[in-house]
Amino acid sequence: MPKDHEGIGAGTKRREDVRFLTGAGNYTDDINVHGQAHVHFLRSDVAHGRLKKVDTAAAEGMPGVIRVFTGADFEGVGGLPCGWCVTDRHGQPMQEPAHPVLAQGKVRHVGDPIAAVVAETAEQARDAAEAIEVEIEDLPAVIDMKAALEEGATKVHDDLTSNLCYDWGFVEENREAVDKAIKEAAHVTTLELKNQRLVANPMEPRVAVGDFNRGTGEHTLYTTSQNPHVIRLLMGAFVLGIPEHKLRVVAPDVGGGFGSKIFHYAEEAFCTFAAKAVNRPVKWTSSRSEAFISDAQGRDHVTKIELALDKDNNFTAIRTETYANMGAYLSTFAPSVPTWLHGTLMAGNYKTPNIYVNVKAVFTNTVPVDAYRGAGRPEATYQLERVIDKAARELGVDPIALRRQNFVTEFPYATPVAVEYDTGDYHGTMDVLEKMADLSGFEARRKESEARGKLRGLGLNCYIEACGIAPSQLVGQLGARAGLYESATVRVNATGGIVVMTGSHSHGQGHETTFPQVIADMIGIDADMIEIEHGDTANTPMGMGTYGSRSIAVGGSAMVRAAEKVINKAKKIAAHLMEASEADVELKDGQFSVAGTDKSVAWGDVTLAAYVPHNYPLDEIEPGLEETAFYDPSNFTYPAGAYACEVEVDPETGKVEIKRFAAADDFGNIINPMIVDGQVHGGIGQGIGQALLENCVYDESGQILSASFMDYAMPRADDVPFYDVDHSSQTPCTHNPLGVKGCGEAGAIGSPPAVVNAVIDALHSGGHKVDHIDMPVSPARVWAAMNA
């Protein structure tokens, strides 16, 4: 049945791709509002300095210039807010610096906006920006996190007590027990590593268009966002003081986000503010170069992890110490990433009774860091799965056996780091992997590689992630300043077609295809009778947007709840039309029928009756067929998986080539297997990018050395192999109506440790006793490690 309607389980092709691939998409830069002016931001070219002079006189006289703004214009305006307050080990709130829209007094990273020129054309704005005279007194740049925390270090924010944002302990009460368990362990394996800084680089750079309607007093912001409602709330309430009913935020087609388009950015607030100030729509389109110094960046953790084992190789304790780079300011969700999205995952797939996670978040003169595909969970998985491999090597045991021995096997399982896994079958998933990856054939493949002078390695990884963020009450206790429910309105039209207005946002995930599949399945009508609308606060209910693999688990569940309300009402109408009792009405294949009779009435007849209520129970129910639901989950979802990677290392050059990659994931129920494959493929590609290629590097003075694609290596088609993926291992989520878990980040979480473990294994097979190489595992680094 489902296949007929392209319902749940059908591998339907993505309907939005017709639009995207034929140039018919409507991206923010495609939006040009009549009369618009353009803004160019003058950005700091030094990492840290005191602004001595910003003289705009010459610029104001340049051709086409409408107005030049500086920090002074924003003195009475709020700064960019941080959406999450972390409480430190001692019960104190984090240090939270001001984040002005345009720099005031100081510049704190290369790219910090100093002034903004609004002109008739973008080129004129840029010309005039060059004519602004800026004098900056250079201050020492704070780049290295540990140096930033030393006594007497230069402060990024003069009004804070130090560069420490917070010193977080989790779970603080476990600290002593963990120390004791480590002291008493039969074996302790220690690993120090970096999870390097990354630049998200979605294909579409950020764009913002601000528009102000003088007649109605309404503001509109078109922006490249993953969550327009969140932007409306943050910018309206905290920055510009515009009530929601006077502010509309539209995020139309968005060309990828990977986290970097979750956050509220200065350019959005600026364009909204300036549109009113100059009484013209104001547009900003980021260049790729600008994106490297103004989009929030990802990761950047420096970690020491210790894994303690008893004499039988059971894990007894994990202790970690992490320095997490916040950059110069707190981006919207930055404080939550190294804490609640990272510490809570430190148990991984294993039953380790004692865990303590310490995180020191540090301000530096670098671009702010925030969530990036996986957000905290890749960092947790990477350190854990690397240290487990190292322990297996030290103990001379098989890395799979060591993992299996310590797997969580009984569910629900409450970890010592505050979360409760509802379902999972880690052995089952590993069984799928072992077969799919043909692990038993590895030794033969290794010999074949050796015959060609190459070192072959096999790397394993298991991951668990917490998705579907999240129960609002829980995250509220943890410091979130927002609720994290999701919403949907299901609007049935008179002739039976349906529009779903969702608070989720699709920027590559394929919601326009998968969401209709769910409704098609529930009603038994064709999926092409259902349309999805998202991205416009004017016509969608207040929703929290898309990140943390939450769309189907939370947004999809909200849609199911709204659809259930619709179906219940439709059954009442059908009962009336069939003169039957509501309790006897069934809905199947788009037909309402009465059990035990041949009475039936079609979906379209019922929807028509709802809007043409001639024969209708008006005294019992209202006409119309439209329902809204808000869904707040009772727990996170816990997708898990096991990955295997095989690499070949060229011992002469250190170059790593990925030969095979297999991913076995448990995402619970699957709505569209083809889209899930695609999400996993993309995630693995991104993870391979982190493992082998990508690296955002600052020099001591705070200049970014990898500020273009000439030096920042993005993964390309020939860097990745064909993947084997399998998601047949399914333990449905127990607490949402679809039994789904989310799949958007898994690949990016699960692949980096598998790749690095494989490289280390390859080097050992060649007699190189190398325990660790930091990512990206570039040819130069591999060669250096082999020849150390």
Place this chain on the structure above:
Amino acid sequence: MYAFDFERPSTLAEAEKALAGEDAQALGGGQTLIPTLKQRLAMPEKLVSLGAIQEIKGVCKGDDGALCVGGGTTHATVAREAAADYPALAALAAHIGDPAVRNRGTIGGSIANNDPAACYPAAVLASGATVVTNKRKIAADDYFKGMFETALDEGEIITEVRFPVPEKASYQKFEQPASRFALVGVFVAKYADGVRVGVTGASEGGVFRWTEAEAALSADFSTGAVEGMARPADGMMSDLHGSAAYRAHLVGVMTRRAVAAAS
């Protein structure tokens, strides 16, 4: 970009005239110059496109047997049309950038720019080629003067590059992971009177000849002859993608691979 005037002459003579003006600059395929302009790192008054000048385009065989490549010939054309006569050169051209770059970028633009990581300079030097301009002929050994520096005068136009065709040759490029220019590229060319080895990507002084390897290979053209032979790390470039020591090591590896692959 800053504003500039634009001319697109169809003869060399007109191009010379157009380039005589103050701050005029030749535009080849624009694969280096246009990004530079977009970043506002260059500010020519006038751009003179060489794209319509047929007399500096194409690949042919000279009377002396040399392969003559017009200065305005794209990488894609060289990849196609040099394949029969000088396969190593054609293979080099076929691996520059991506199809868009190869369909626009020209040999003249590449060697006028003389990026220290560019591919062509290694071939030009290793082939002992002659760079022909609208004014003179310059031997490869006199042409490259260091990173981004050449013997060209202001406004001088590369009209042709003449490559003596070797008995055997190969270019081996170890790609810088991001740009995919040469982290180290070695061009080995074996002629009746000796072997020449051109190395790009490695040195702070730009493309250079590895004379020790040339001597060893001229005596015995085999990988064994250069086994264990290494360049010192001093003077090698060091950056995000590789230390001086790594580059020095790769010069040896790529030279051996080029000898092994030479055909």
